Amino acid sequence: xxxxxxxxxxxxxxxxxxxxxxxxxxxxxxxxxxxxxxxxxxxxxxxxxxxxxxxxxxxxxxxxxxxxxxxxxxxxxxxxxxxxxxxxxxxxxxxxxxxxxxxxxxxxxxxxxxxxxxxxxxxxxxxxxxxxxxxxxxxxxxxxxxxxxxxxxxxxxxxxxxxxxxxxxxxxxxxxxxxxxxxxxxxxxxxxxxxxxxxxxxxxxxxxxxxxxxxxxxxxxxxxxxxxxxxxxxxxxxxxxxxxxxxxxxxxxxxxxxxxxxxxxxxxxxxxxxxxxx
Numbered sequence: 001x002x003x004x005x006x007x008x009x010x011x012x013x014x015x016x017x018x019x020x021x022x023x024x025x026x027x028x029x030x031x032x033x034x035x036x037x038x039x040x041x042x043x044x045x046x047x048x049x050x051x052x053x054x055x056x057x058x059x060x061x062x063x064x065x066x067x068x069x070x071x072x073x074x075x076x077x078x079x080x081x082x083x084x085x086x087x088x089x090x091x092x093x094x095x096x097x098x099x100x101x102x103x104x105x106x107x108x109x110x111x112x113x114x115x116x117x118x119x120x121x122x123x124x125x126x127x128x129x130x131x132x133x134x135x136x137x138x139x140x141x142x143x144x145x146x147x148x149x150x151x152x153x154x155x156x157x158x159x160x161x162x163x164x165x166x167x168x169x170x171x172x173x174x175x176x177x178x179x180x181x182x183x184x185x186x187x188x189x190x191x192x193x194x195x196x197x198x199x200x201x202x203x204x205x206x207x208x209x210x211x212x213x214x215x216x217x218x219x220x221x222x223x224x225x226x227x228x229x230x231x232x233x234x235x236x237x238x239x240x241x242x243x244x245x246x247x248x249x250x251x252x253x254x255x256x257x258x259x260x261x262x263x264x265x266x267x268x269x270x271x272x273x274x275x276x277x278x
Contacts (some may be wrong), residue, residue: 018081019043020252023050031056034062039067039084040143042151046070053078066133068141074268086144092159093145093169100138100176101218107131107213114187115204120195125187136179140175171198171275172221179214179268185259193254197244206242210265213239217273229276236270 007093113124220229
């Protein structure tokens with residue numbers, strides 16, 4: 001038996017104070033950062049105020065479109081009100097984790113398609129960019145869920161979670177989002193570069209190995225398989241050596257950029273494996 005003690009009475013929901021965001025003299029990134037903070041911290045109502053608020057409505061709509069469960073509730077010439085209507089009972093952390101996993105696998109697949117094709121120059125990377133947008137959306141949703149569970153022990157217990165699982169999920173969210181970014185940046189530099197057939201062949205071989213390590217790392221995470229996780233983590237040095245060989249004796253700047261981004265992918269996969277290994 002487990003005793004759960006919580007300071008909240010879920011039958012008497014406490015309505016939080018609105019989160020105020022003044023948009024005057026703020027650019028898109030600053031506004032996005034404040035809204036993201038309010039979203040992750042589960043503010044139920046977010047109010048944008050500003051003299052030129054209507055001119056920034058399109059930006060605000062773009063930002064809330066990047067999040068799950070937000071809508072405009074009211075607006076006027078100097079105010080836009082956003083409500084968080086997310087239903088925590090309708091989704092689970094496991095489902096979001098698997099959704100993130102599926103997105104990352106698709107991004108790997110698209111990257112390998114580009115390297116396997118007859119010409120990298122003819123390759124379109126729009127699916128990878130779309131995947132990264134989806135990964136970012138899942139990342140913030142995972143943080144939102146984790147924060148909610150941390151603050152509501154009853155909801156955490158109902159979801160069959162504990163502090164260790166939440167800690168592991170937090171690390172997975174961070175490293176998987178980083179992996180998505182590095183896949184996108186790797187694709188960007190490959191597309192811009194002028195690499196030989198031998199270069200793309202070697203990159204394809206290295207990426208295939210990294211993809212396999214990612215799949216092993218996430219399977220170890222799902223199954224809490226420490227042995228598999230440790231084996232996967234141990235492949236980091238071998239993968240880094242392959243990247244160094246790719247970059248050796250080259251003054252090609254883009255080739256160096258690709259090498260650095262692939263190293264970032266290797267580190268992210270390594271860190272995902274370590275969640276279970278330790």
